Amino acid sequence: MQDVRDALYIGHRSDGTLTRRPMSPHLQVYRFRLSMFLSIANRAAGVAAAAGSALGVCWLNAASKGPESFKKVQKVTRNPLGKLALAGWTLALVYHFVAGLRHLAWDAGYRFEKKEINEDGPVAVGVTVGATLVLLASIFGVAACRSRKKKKAS
Amino acid sequence: MNASHTPRIDVMRSQLARARGLGSAKTGVDHWWLERMSAVALVPLSGWFVLQVLRLAGAEQQDVVEWGGKPANASMLLALMVLTFYHMQLGLQVIIDDYVHGKAHLPASLLLKGAALLIGLFAVIAVLKLALAPSTKAGA
Numbered sequence: 001m002q003d004v005r006d007a008l009y010i011g012h013r014s015d016g017t018l019t020r021r022p023m024s025p026h027l028q029v030y031r032f033r034l035s036m037f038l039s040i041a042n043r044a045a046g047v048a049a050a051a052g053s054a055l056g057v058c059w060l061n062a063a064s065k066g067p068e069s070f071k072k073v074q075k076v077t078r079n080p081l082g083k084l085a086l087a088g089w090t091l092a093l094v095y096h097f098v099a100g101l102r103h104l105a106w107d108a109g110y111r112f113e114k115k116e117i118n119e120d121g122p123v124a125v126g127v128t129v130g131a132t133l134v135l136l137a138s139i140f141g142v143a144a145c146r147s148r149k150k151k152k153a154s
Numbered sequence: 155m156n157a158s159h160t161p162r163i164d165v166m167r168s169q170l171a172r173a174r175g176l177g178s179a180k181t182g183v184d185h186w187w188l189e190r191m192s193a194v195a196l197v198p199l200s201g202w203f204v205l206q207v208l209r210l211a212g213a214e215q216q217d218v219v220e221w222g223g224k225p226a227n228a229s230m231l232l233a234l235m236v237l238t239f240y241h242m243q244l245g246l247q248v249i250i251d252d253y254v255h256g257k258a259h260l261p262a263s264l265l266l267k268g269a270a271l272l273i274g275l276f277a278v279i280a281v282l283k284l285a286l287a288p289s290t291k292a293g294a
Contacts, residue, residue: 050245060277064222064281071215101197138208139208146212
């Protein structure tokens, strides 16, 4: 080793012998693990949640501007494609929430053993899928009930 | 380099000498901590938001105006908007730190900060406009 920076990658084993520390993850040599997918998915979900939130602000803005602007937004939110986007935003928010709670637990020192992390991963997936489906069903259900009531009244 | 053989250190430098000159990390803990704190604050705010979404699903503009005109709703909404876009900025900054290197790092960071600030302000103004709009009920 000639480069001094290489020295930073040298660590000691518990028996005192030297070892080369792992460098940043190389995706092409690592076997696929759920934990690594969940890790990058949390980041992707954060970005998607941010993009959706920016659109949510457009909804707020339209509501504050007046009925005509709001009608335009409703065209988007009542369109099947718009509904799909809303569903995607919901999924991103729910997963980012779930993964965020896991991160807070890890930071506090809980469930941070490798075994525990591997146990919790599928649970996080299940909770995310379940909560997203329940949320979407209730949101679209409430919306459908409301429009039916309005039709009866008019 | 063969990774299997035991590495040997030829460079005779102390740990301190190695660390010197690499530069300090400058910041890090504050950014990390604020990210966690905004996350903690967003947990109850998100719960509130879900309840409000269930109340407002499929609502007409009038319902939203009435809802946003209530000071309690407007306060919660303002807190949610400010913390959401603050947390968003902190999180996206880490992504920029990870993937954008060299000269592009500073402009990318500034662009993100500007965009987050403007979207946040836009949200705040929209909420305030809803909150401070003359009540339609009182006029009728």
